[in-house]
Amino acid sequence: MAAPTQGGVSDAAIASLLVEDDERWLPLAHRRWSPLVHAHACRALGDWREAEDVAQQVFVAAWRGRSGFRPDRGTLPAWLLGIARRKTADALSARTRRRQAVAGAAALAARDTAEGPERAVERLVVARELSLLPPVQREVLALTYYADLTQVQIAARTGMPLGTVKSHARRGMRSLRQRAAAATGEVSGHA
Missing domain, CATH: 1.10.10.10 (Winged helix-like DNA-binding domain superfamily/Winged helix DNA-binding domain)
Structure with a gap:
């Protein structure tokens, strides 16, 4: 089975951009996984606008904490959801x-x-x-x-x-x- 792609860019390629500190990571990752992150925050918070703020915070925190991402420990979406859980708890x-x-x-x-x-x-x-x-x-x-x-x-x-x-x-x-x-x-x- 082929790796998921978006506009010809695979999940693994997006994860590599993050690991390499390549700023092209942010728009690609945001387009790919912001619906997932937003849906998680929206379910937990029950407020669409507050979930938007949390989703934005997740991607900013991911970029700032990119040195903490380890592809050998899990996927990028799982790592982002971990950050989303913490940011959602903070919002609550x-x-x-x-x-x-x-x-x-x-x-x-x-x-x-x-x-x-x-x-x-x-x-x-x-x-x-x-x-x-x-x-x-x-x-x-x-x-x-x-x-x-x-x-x-x-x-x-x-x-x-x-x-x-x-x-x-x-x-x-x-x-x-x-x-x-x-x-x-x-x-x-x-x-």
Whole structure:
């Protein structure tokens, strides 16, 4: 039986490129095995977008840790899935930390009711809007505003790459602004 190929490049040839530190490895390996890695992460995480982030992290980690790949110990797809399992476990741990951060933010909001009813209502509205965001965006914004962490600190705490933290913060803020604008438009439209 012939070795699997993609565009005339066999699995063994792709593995050899990795071993030889040849940068052509990345696009070939990504095209070949990203669906496998993404499917694994998606099954474990239950979130398509979060699985995309994990899949990207897997290929970056594989390239950075290429010296650890030993073709005599197993296949490249098996090695990539091993990395995917670790990155997925990291994502699940980060999810737990996000939930704890949100719970902490809710506790802060409850504590702040002593500041007056207007402040308490504002915090409840913000907490409600945050709860409507995807989990990763919610965690990043909660850590930013309730824990007063910088994006660099959030990346260190969650294990997410800094660029991913920035993207989630930007998407979350955009979503909050859009909902606020829609709510303002609805209110002013009835006045």
